[in-house]
Amino acid sequence: MNGALDGVRIIDVSRVLAGPFCSMILGDLGADVIKIEHHESGDETRGWGPPFAQGESAYYLCANRNKQSMTLNLKSEKGKEIFRKLVSSGDIVVQNFKTGTLEKMGIGYEELKEFNPQLIMASITGFGLTGPYKDLPGYDYIIQAMSGLMSITGETDGSPMKVGVAIADILTGLYTCIGILSALHHREKTGEGQEIDISLMDCQVSSLVNVASNYLFNGITPERMGNQHPNIVPYQTFHASDGELVVAVGNDEQFRRFTYVLERPDLAEQEQFKRNENRLLNKEELIPIVEDLLKRKTKKEWKMLLDDAGIPNGPINTIAEMLEDPQIKARNMLVNMEHPTVENLRVTGSPLKLSKTPVTMRKHPPLYGEHTDSILAGMGYKPDEIIKFKQNKII
Known part of the structure; x- marks a missing residue:
């Protein structure tokens, strides 16, 4: 062909x-x-x-x-x-x-x-x-x-x-x-x-897409954010009990489901966390809570739970681990x-x-x-x- x-x-x-x-x-x-x-x-x-x-x-x-x-x-x-x-x-x-x-x-x-x-x-x-x-x-x-x-x-x-x-x-x-x-x-x-x-x-x-666009809109020079996202929360690396993983909660519905997986559905009902714009403003309060909850299980356990709930997530693979991935x-x-x-x-x-x-x-x-x-x-x-x-x- x-x-x-x-x-x-x-x-x-x-x-x-x-x-x-x-x-x-x-x-x-x-x-x-x-x-x-x-x-x-x-x-x-x-x-x-x-x-x-x-x-x-x-x-x-x-x-x-x-x-x-x-x-x-x-x-x-x-x-x-x-x-x-x-x-x-x-x-x-x-x-x-x-x-x-x-x-x-x-x-x-x-x-x-x-x-x-x-x-x-x-x-x-x-x-x-x-x-x-x-x-x-x-x-x-x-x-x-x-x-x-x-x-x-x-x-x-x-x-x-x-x-x-x-x-x-x-x-x-x-x-x-x-x-x-x-x-x-x-x-x-x-x-x-x-x-x-x-x-x-x-x-x-x-x-540079959205990062440049953010500056063009608000005139604030973007700074390094490590593994966090400038516009979305929670969207970063977290520590499980046996290593690091990435959790990328892209919208409010995903956040609601995420809180059920964490066994803290009350978080999605709190006004400061209900919508992404509020989570972004109050991330210094939210992130330590999520971090503490995720430390209670292993990466593999969270992978299964989050996948079942439709929450984007993934382990931080080495190149060797990636090449062995079945996908x-x-x-x-x-x-x-x-x-x-x-x-x-x-x-x-x-x-x-x-x-x-x-x-x-x-x-x-x-x-x-x-x-x-x-x-x-x-x-x-x-x-x-x-x-x-x-x-x-x-x-």
């Missing part, structure tokens, strides 16, 4: 995470992805370890399945010629060079669309193609700091904290996918390609792949469950330059030409 993007060719000259994560998702959906890597060093994440498995870093393996790897010297004239030829038969270019880099090399969007007017180019940068910061490099950590995300992450009396994964990169990869799919739809109707200008900073600011297994979120050097390669699965065009794990994360020769041969280059490319450090 063909994927939803079967027949779409992506030339991916991005590296690290945001761009490769985006192109991997599109590859999962059936697109043909050619990953262009530096002819001497390759994607930086190949060296980001340990851990390594038979020379391949776990970091690289997490974002590069369903691709072919081709090395190419984009600073050489012959390398640019090969790149333009690839682009002329492709649909999408994904790139995350600093602003203006490809233009200086003569292979920016304006130049490339002369070879392929229907070309869609997704240009990922730290701060965007315009604005006073457009020429600055942007790494996920810097973006988490500058976007305000770190200022609202961490304990109230602690230091600002970054999120445990490179969340700005991941969000940017997802937003880039949305932009590319929208551009493909537009091209289907009009025949026009376009450039997508997308930045880590913009994506992270957009993801994760049932949803195929852990996938085994064959790999030429890595034994028992396991990767996280795709959250996209399409009924007619399911995602597929067709290709292992490629070895460095694994498909250079075959791609060039498919473009019409002869074996002796490919040998000369290697001798002249074109590939």
Whole structure:
């Protein structure tokens, strides 16, 4: 069965995470992805370890399945010629060079669309193609700091904290996918390609959602709240008798049911707790009561009781515990792949469950330059030409 993007060719000259994560998702959906890597060093994440498995870093393996790897010297004239030829038969270019880099090399969007007017180019940068910061490099950590995300992450009396994964990169990869799919739809109707200008900073600011909205409404600078919610109570971590769990009471009816589970239905009748807005104002009184009640049973006991009552809750799992969760297994979120050097390669699965065009794990994360020769041969280059490319450090 063909994927939803079967027949779409992506030339991916991005590296690290945001761009490769985006192109991997599109590859999962059936697109043909050619990953262009530096002819001497390759994607930086190949060296980001340990851990390594038979020379391949776990970091690289997490974002590069369903691709072919081709090395190419984009600073050489012959390398640019090969790149333009690839682009002329492709649909999408994904790139995350600093602003203006490809233009200086003569292979920016304006130049490339002369070879392929229907070309869609997704240009990922730290701060965007315009604005006073457009020429600055942007790494996920810097973006988490500058976007305000770190200022609202961490304990109230602690230091600002970054999120445990490179969340700005991941969000940017997802937003880039949305932009590319929208551009493909537009091209289907009009025949026009376009450039997508997308930045880590913009994506992270957009993801502040209700926290930014709160400030825009009341002008009060949001502060770190640890594991509490700025608008909903009770909605945080609590201690059971044997560890921590999260309870997320999303509305007044849920709170009423929650109090019955706690065997304190009187709490839902008290005026200061009856409605969420009042619970928010009086949380300093309510939270210690709930905390004390939850300490009377284990996490497993509360899980059963709260699930039966329809109260959103869950244990705080380690990564190992999460991967053993029966729900994760049932949803195929852990996938085994064959790999030429890595034994028992396991990767996280795709959250996209399409009924007619399911995602597929067709290709292992490629070895460095694994498909250079075959791609060039498919473009019409002869074996002796490919040998000369290697001798002249074109590939």
